[in-house]
Amino acid sequence: xxxxxxxxxxxxxxxxxxxxxxxxxxARKSKKVVIIEKNGYLGGNLTIGIPPLGFxxxxxxxxxxxxxxxxxxxxxxxxxxxxxxxxxKHNSVSNLDAEYVKIAxxxxxxxxxxxxxxxxxxxxVECADGRIKSALFYGKCNQVTITADIFIDCTGDGxxxxxxxxxxxxxxxxxxxxxxxxxxxxxxxxxxxKLLDHIEQHPDxxxxxxxxxxxxxxxxxxxxxADPNYIFVGMTTLFDKLKKEGKNxxxxxxxxxxxxxxxGQMYVNTTRLLHVDATDVLDLTRAEIEGHxxxxxxxxxxxxxxPGFENCYISSIAPSLGVRETRRFLGERYVxxxxxxxxxxxDDTICLSGYKIDIHFDGPAGTLFQKVDKPFxxxxxxxxxxxxxNLLFAGRNISVxxxxxxxxxxxxxxxxxxxAAGLGACMALDGNCPPKSVDIxxxxxxxxxxxxxxxxx
Ligand SMILES: Cc1cc2nc3c(=O)[nH]c(=O)nc-3n(C[C@H](O)[C@H](O)[C@H](O)COP(=O)(O)OP(=O)(O)OC[C@H]3O[C@@H](n4cnc5c(N)ncnc54)[C@H](O)[C@@H]3O)c2cc1C
Numbered sequence: 001x002x003x004x005x006x007x008x009x010x011x012x013x014x015x016x017x018x019x020x021x022x023x024x025x026x027a028r029k030s031k032k033v034v035i036i037e038k039n040g041y042l043g044g045n046l047t048i049g050i051p052p053l054g055f056x057x058x059x060x061x062x063x064x065x066x067x068x069x070x071x072x073x074x075x076x077x078x079x080x081x082x083x084x085x086x087x088x089k090h091n092s093v094s095n096l097d098a099e100y101v102k103i104a105x106x107x108x109x110x111x112x113x114x115x116x117x118x119x120x121x122x123x124x125v126e127c128a129d130g131r132i133k134s135a136l137f138y139g140k141c142n143q144v145t146i147t148a149d150i151f152i153d154c155t156g157d158g159x160x161x162x163x164x165x166x167x168x169x170x171x172x173x174x175x176x177x178x179x180x181x182x183x184x185x186x187x188x189x190x191x192x193x194k195l196l197d198h199i200e201q202h203p204d205x206x207x208x209x210x211x212x213x214x215x216x217x218x219x220x221x222x223x224x225x226a227d228p229n230y231i232f233v234g235m236t237t238l239f240d241k242l243k244k245e246g247k248n249x250x251x252x253x254x255x256x257x258x259x260x261x262x263x264g265q266m267y268v269n270t271t272r273l274l275h276v277d278a279t280d281v282l283d284l285t286r287a288e289i290e291g292h293x294x295x296x297x298x299x300x301x302x303x304x305x306x307p308g309f310e311n312c313y314i315s316s317i318a319p320s321l322g323v324r325e326t327r328r329f330l331g332e333r334y335v336x337x338x339x340x341x342x343x344x345x346x347d348d349t350i351c352l353s354g355y356k357i358d359i360h361f362d363g364p365a366g367t368l369f370q371k372v373d374k375p376f377x378x379x380x381x382x383x384x385x386x387x388x389x390n391l392l393f394a395g396r397n398i399s400v401x402x403x404x405x406x407x408x409x410x411x412x413x414x415x416x417x418x419x420a421a422g423l424g425a426c427m428a429l430d431g432n433c434p435p436k437s438v439d440i441x442x443x444x445x446x447x448x449x450x451x452x453x454x455x456x457x
Pocket of ligand 1: 052
């Protein structure tokens with residue numbers, strides 16, 4: 001077996017939206033940075049077809065920028081993203097080319113001087129005196145030991161923090177219910193004009209699928225026809241009918257498709273895998289298999305019943321299950337539902353979150369989709385481990401409650417947190433102090449200088 005050992009200033013584990021932002025930001029500050037990723041590419045859920053939501057708030061004002069904005073602009077320049085568009089339902093959408101993300105991610109890491117290690121998954125963590133000393137990664141009969149001054153856990157599930165024995169929460173209520181994951185796929189051969197004509201003539205197809213969601217004014221055929229940058233959530237009447245006839249292959253009451261940046265291409269976000277704990281490999285296996293089998297039936301339903309989808313076909317299936325929620329690690333600060341609903345923007349805010357509390361229930365057709373009237377602040381301490389003195393986290397694994405994750409999990413916010421974690425790590429190294437002791441006013445000034453938005457005032 002090959003055995004390698006490397007030493008870094010900062011090790012970022014996980015190369016999704018949060019990890020990319022953290023690693024690239026830190027490397028641009030002349031730190032020696034490595035990003036370690038279990039897949040053979042970078043991008044995490046940015047590569048499964050979903051568009052970053054939440055760059056704009058409920059009222060269409062931009063509330064997240066900085067690294068995320070740069071990323072979107074870069075994709076736009078290469079014809080791989082439409083940019084941000086206000087959406088009456090999702091605040092904003094920024095549809096992109098999921099494959100191209102992988103190329104842009106490598107280019108940006110190369111340009112910033114980030115060392116990239118792929119095909120490696122965390123195996124164990126060595127801790128001493130309240131610090132992570134090193135982490136051991138395994139892949140393809142190779143072992144790699146990484147020693148670093150500071151670790152940033154951007155694995156989504158918080159695998160590094162888990163192996164370090166840090167405290168975490170998981171799920172909602174007594175049963176610890178988790179949001180169901182989805183196997184995404186790309187379809188081609190769609191003529192969306194037929195779908196949009198159909199919903200123009202049958203507005204009932206845009207009815208919400210459950211009582212906790214409404215169909216906002218303006219989320220209609222005219223909106224979709226005006227611009228190809230949209231997520232379509234609808235066909236409720238059709239899916240109700242299919243359910244009554246026993247022909248609906250998925251545990252949801254409508255279809256979600258995301259219009260691609262190439263003609264006739266759509267990303268399908270409609271499968272729903274119930275009772276899955278994505279930190280358990282047996283559940284993961286079952287979900288992957290069920291999700292693939294659902295896709296076959298679902299695309300058959302699309303072809304047979306959805307106008308414009310008669311000739312569609314699956315051109316690719318996302319290489320790994322899309323996981324919405326697992327562990328949330330406890331930090332120096334903790335953001336609550338009340339903080340979100342009261343639009344609390346504390347003095348130590350390092351980014352805003354203006355997206356809805358969007359929680360998919362682990363049942364046949366339920367979602368909580370609650371407006372956040374004004375963006376709330378994510379404090380720096382929500383990214384700083386309360387257990388390990390040299391550990392930060394960014395992304396969906398941060399220190400928030402079971403409701404707040406419904407908002408902060410969107411990828412615009414994950415990138416903003418990653419940028420802040422990357423900078424926080426650099427300032428800790430420069431100041432020769434633990435991440436929790438950095439000068440937050442100075443961190444905020446630097447974030448502002450890098451284009452981040454920290455207040456809507
Ligand atoms: C089906 C679905 C639809 C969604 N829709 C939207 C949407 O429309 N818009 C939106 O903005 N958000 C959406 N979200 C939420 C969003 O995608 C995630 O919350 C977000 O991607 C989290 O970012 P992250 O960087 O924390 O994690 P991820 O994007 O999951 O990235 C984590 C990375 O870490 C790697 N990794 C994991 N464990 C290890 C390990 N042990 N060792 C090494 N590498 C590891 C993974 O391979 C991955 O590359 C959706 C999520 C799902 C699942």
